[in-house]
Amino acid sequence: MFDDLWAYMYLPLMYKYWYCMPIFLGLVSALYMYIQRRWQSHISQPTDRARVGNSASPGKAPRKDRVQALPLSVNYHFTRQCNYSCGFCFHTAKTSFVLPIEDAKTGIRMLKDAGMQKINFSGGEPFIVQRGKFVGELVRFCKVDLQLPSVTIVSNGSLIDEKWFKNYGEHLDILAISCDSFNPEVNERIGRQQGQKNHLDSLQRVRDLCSTYKVAFKINSVINTHNKDEDMVDYITNLNPVRWKVFQCLLIGGENCGEDALRHAESYVISEEDFQAFLDRHKDVKCLVPESNDKMQNSYLILDEYMRFLDCTKGSKDPSKSILDVGVTEALKFSGFDEQMFLKRGGKYKWSKADMKLDW
Ligand code: SF4
Numbered sequence: 001m002f003d004d005l006w007a008y009m010y011l012p013l014m015y016k017y018w019y020c021m022p023i024f025l026g027l028v029s030a031l032y033m034y035i036q037r038r039w040q041s042h043i044s045q046p047t048d049r050a051r052v053g054n055s056a057s058p059g060k061a062p063r064k065d066r067v068q069a070l071p072l073s074v075n076y077h078f079t080r081q082c083n084y085s086c087g088f089c090f091h092t093a094k095t096s097f098v099l100p101i102e103d104a105k106t107g108i109r110m111l112k113d114a115g116m117q118k119i120n121f122s123g124g125e126p127f128i129v130q131r132g133k134f135v136g137e138l139v140r141f142c143k144v145d146l147q148l149p150s151v152t153i154v155s156n157g158s159l160i161d162e163k164w165f166k167n168y169g170e171h172l173d174i175l176a177i178s179c180d181s182f183n184p185e186v187n188e189r190i191g192r193q194q195g196q197k198n199h200l201d202s203l204q205r206v207r208d209l210c211s212t213y214k215v216a217f218k219i220n221s222v223i224n225t226h227n228k229d230e231d232m233v234d235y236i237t238n239l240n241p242v243r244w245k246v247f248q249c250l251l252i253g254g255e256n257c258g259e260d261a262l263r264h265a266e267s268y269v270i271s272e273e274d275f276q277a278f279l280d281r282h283k284d285v286k287c288l289v290p291e292s293n294d295k296m297q298n299s300y301l302i303l304d305e306y307m308r309f310l311d312c313t314k315g316s317k318d319p320s321k322s323i324l325d326v327g328v329t330e331a332l333k334f335s336g337f338d339e340q341m342f343l344k345r346g347g348k349y350k351w352s353k354a355d356m357k358l359d360w
Contacts, residue, residue, distance in 0.1 A: 069332075069342075070114065071328060072116065073119075073342070075120045077302060078126070079098050080094055080305060081128050082123055082156070083128060089255070090250060098305060104307075105138070107307040107322075109146065110323055110327065118150035126155055127160050140171050149352045153174075153175050156177065157203055157206040160175075172215050173353040174216040175217060177207070179199065181227045182200065184200060186227055186230070187200070207241075217240075221245070223247065223275055233281075236285050240287075246291065253315050253317075300347075320333075320334035
């Protein structure tokens, strides 16, 4: 019967519509490829932490559009408290919580076991907790016990004294000090100081201590409406940091914009053109590493004071569960981390002071 159908129906039809065959064959091969891809994604399960993370977690779905990376470089913001009051601050004092140090060490060891090579301690102001002893002990633990290749701190520099360098300096690879202006009035306007204490004095003092105690010195600057026209070439050249990170002021919902935020930084935001003009003015500064909002937003693995990864992909900081409760691999699925952008912005660099071969 089917032979009859083929002979009497399909053959004449094919003969009549022979010119439609390429379209028909194209549709069939597209359908075949689609079915094959669906089948392969169905049978390939994540077998290690480098695969796609898409298993369900109660209450929140992980992002499926990104390959889950190793936590190579992690920023642990263990405190939100700070003695400064920068108007654009995007990690504000919403809690005063700090983990007990043994819990913090447990989490850091878990991160090392999951592939972490660099840890950066940040805040808030890291030296505000136990006058720097807390961060000092974590630095020593990471370098001596865990042998991490890179241990760094970002600080405003105002609370660091020489005793700290004597106790812990040898274990620290890089100390980054935030400074947005070399005009004291601008720093005051921004809130980048405590009382009448001159932030630039702290910057110079810490720079000298870094030299004495062989810690690589770095500067971070946030470019905003108050400093966008400044020329910092001579100041940066004299301070001679190993890196000068230049960020474009970024808005993060719930931190420095929006109803429940502690800061309102809308008036600090600058355009792409203004940011580019600042970079052009400083193009001869060799250590300058620019970071626009696009590069910055999802290219950092941020761990908050509860050791939860913070996902910034939706413009606010959406926390995962704590790595102490669910492990690193599971929490990482909710980090929103964009590894490609991390690599593109030069997130992996010579980050161990032993490799930098610095002329102290
Ligand atoms: S020094 Fe850093 S943590 Fe402190 S208020 Fe300024 S931006 Fe925020």
